[in-house]
């Protein structure tokens with residue numbers, strides 16, 4: 001099996017920064033309520049850019065950072081739960097824009113676990129010699145599927161995209177994954193698509209994100225540490241040897257509870273939720289790109305990424321830099 005490494009990262013978020021105070025100017029909420037329960041202070045909200053545009057901008061930065069040409073990419077996977085279209089896929093639209101004419105392209109929907117799932121798939125393609133260089137993107141415009149009259153959900157989400165380029169390599173960089181789904185708990189996070197509206201029937205669908213917050217909180221605090229423990233069963237390292245934990249940025253209290261359950265110092269958990277809110281599939285690659293640009297990541301670092309969310313889905317991956 002081939003070795004696989006991350007060779008470049010990129011991210012892009014809309015310019016429009018929306019603070020908790022700004023939300024309280026049109027919603028019955030407060031900075032105190034939002035920040036004490038979630039750790040979120042600001043989020044980026046699109047004033048026109050779609051999911052594809054955010055993905056393209058993040059992809060261009062990842063390609064520049066990896067010093068490759070777009071036509072060397074032979075696989076593009078976009079993780080998203082908020083695509084602009086049913087078809088073409090976001091990945092095919094990205095391919096057109098960046099002229100990655102040699103790639104196979106498709107989208108993956110595993111909600112907030114989407115990036116971990118997509119990276120797992122792309123890694124498997126390269127390990128099994130079906131691709132050599134892959135562009136893996138998480139991109140979301142959650143503001144278009146958030147109910148802006150529901151203070152219980154819309155304050156949580158933000159828009160953004162992050163991307164990585166992974167490549168066949170001489171040294172191992174992406175070790176393994178543990179990904180699972182819990183379809184029996186699917187109704188804890190939902191968002192309908194189109195109405196069923198044809199010659200025979202007209203049935204309305206709820207087109208906004210609905211969430212059973214407390215159940216999702218419990219799910220994340222239970223299944224994510226268990227997934228990380230499972231991942232480590234097939235790892236050459238101990239949990240204590242891991243340098244950074246980059247978890248899906250949904251809630252500061254969830255991350256803090258997971259750090260306690262794993263008995264790992266909270267300072268090893270990278271957090272930027274304060275600035276972006278929950279950007280679903282984009283949150284982990286945005287964090288990885290920030291860490292890369294801040295030069296926090298150094299060769300030899302061992303990182304665990306972990307996502308969780310709608311599906312319900314969860315998953316963790318072990319990466320060395």
Ligand code: COA
Nearest residue numbers: 029030033037112151152155213214216217250251308309
């Ligand atoms: N501002 C002010 N008050 C709010 C509010 C807001 N934005 N949203 C809800 N409230 C109110 C509710 O109406 C309720 O009021 P009531 O007691 O008068 O009925 C009260 O706050 C408590 O609501 P509840 O939903 O029970 O709050 P909570 O303590 O469970 O916190 C979450 C809500 C969403 C912050 C919390 O459940 C959570 O973080 N869950 C995980 C969600 C998540 O991360 N999902 C994404 C996973 S990918």
